[in-house]
Amino acid sequence: MALIYKKVCVIGLGLIGTSILHAIKAKEDKNIITLAYDINSNHRDIVSKMNIASLVCDKIENAINDADLIILSIPVGSMSNVAKLISSYLKEGAIITDTGSTKQSVIKDIQPNLPKNVHFIPSHPLAGTEYSGPQAGFGTLFENRYWLLISDIETKKTKQLGSFFTKLGAMVEIINANYHDRILAITSHLPHLIAYTIVGTASDLESDLKNDVIRYSASGFRDFTRLASSDPIMWRDIFIHNSDAVLEMLQRFNEDLSDLQKAIRKQDADKLHSFFSRTRSIRKKIIDAGQS
């Protein structure tokens, strides 16, 4: 299946970057060349051995300089530096995208550092697992998942990029950067922050209790430890770079949690029951939306 671009470069060989390489390889398009680079030489060696890229480059400029599409799958805190690093090597007309979880910060960090004759279209695949690193990737990661393109208008170039992501299995939609950041703050960033917090709280318990918390970890806590085992650098960067939206959602969350805390203290059974009944319907909507 023809994949629109002739030379695709992936910078950053973690879960997302290697999943993109796997997904491209699975399409068996003989006309596409994939170029891969990671700052970590160990990751480059692993990906070389995996044989999922046409070429793993030891220097970033060799991966970049003839590419039609460059995908930056790196922590959002590294976007500014990498944009500066690659800017003088980019081919005229190249498309640059990224896969970061914060979009206003990425636009601010990348756009001013690029030459005028290339096109930056930020994007974000809503897909992932708690695993990280080059061995974590797999070719079906994006299937039936949304891949959001950030643009105020639809153009020929956004359509092309969208088609490329669609061929990797994703459902593509175009949304605005600020709106993206608020949605992700409540659907992904705040849940991860809370999961990290509660697992941290548990790890501070007296040691007998802590050991049995691990031993008898019931559902609930087990799910939270899964989220709280995600890549610490990636998440550090997300909270630093989407702090406004995260702090807004956190404030709303804290108000609601205080209400429930008071209801428990006052033994207000009716209030608890009505709150817990209301949240059930949201789950049903997610199942109906096919995203469960």
Place this chain on the structure above:
Amino acid sequence: MALIYKKVCVIGLGLIGTSILHAIKAKEDKNIITLAYDINSNHRDIVSKMNIASLVCDKIENAINDADLIILSIPVGSMSNVAKLISSYLKEGAIITDTGSTKQSVIKDIQPNLPKNVHFIPSHPLAGTEYSGPQAGFGTLFENRYWLLISDIETKKTKQLGSFFTKLGAMVEIINANYHDRILAITSHLPHLIAYTIVGTASDLESDLKNDVIRYSASGFRDFTRLASSDPIMWRDIFIHNSDAVLEMLQRFNEDLSDLQKAIRKQDADKLHSFFSRTRSIRKKIIDAGQS
């Protein structure tokens, strides 16, 4: 496989009660008789048609009066009333257990209402799903899950009951009621409270944003909606009946969350990174403990 007791009565035909009936039936022990009752006649009809109990009784006393083992799989808020209701029908020497998620409250609500010639041994299977009702049960629910017996000492009767749960697939351990309630507060009750809260927070967002939160629900939030779709009556009762331990854990959680909130506000990348790195190791321990 012989299942120790001749007549086993299950009161409450939700996820846990019907899973027990499924698990007993799967053992194909021709000498065991199972008696079932639920206050909801609709649930009784469903279980009759499912053919997983020897007899579904329309009156609780008929289910109780000849049983060797009575299992109360009902919300913890109903324990006191049901204990009063059944106490005069219990056979001498009968064993009564329950499957509730709070143990100090259940002991306080049941023990004083029982006659002296029966034996109450509280228990709690650490197993469940987000589904509820008689159709939610399945026979392998307890396999490789802990089933905690609450007792200060091991006796012939706790050993027998433990063997029975082991035959249903569970791993049995004896622990103290207060300790149980604190462990469950952090591993199960607090995570559910937080999941209910965040899903409630999302459902209060302005309506465009809320719809797209559902549409684009990323991992994190999706997991929380699963927890927040659990049975509202069961959870109302748990928070009312384990309020001391839940409020203690909630206070610890709030302190930790405030710390992280401050770190985000101050853009303290090092603090976030070190916190997120620490929680990773807890996940690894849970995986090593075979409970992931």
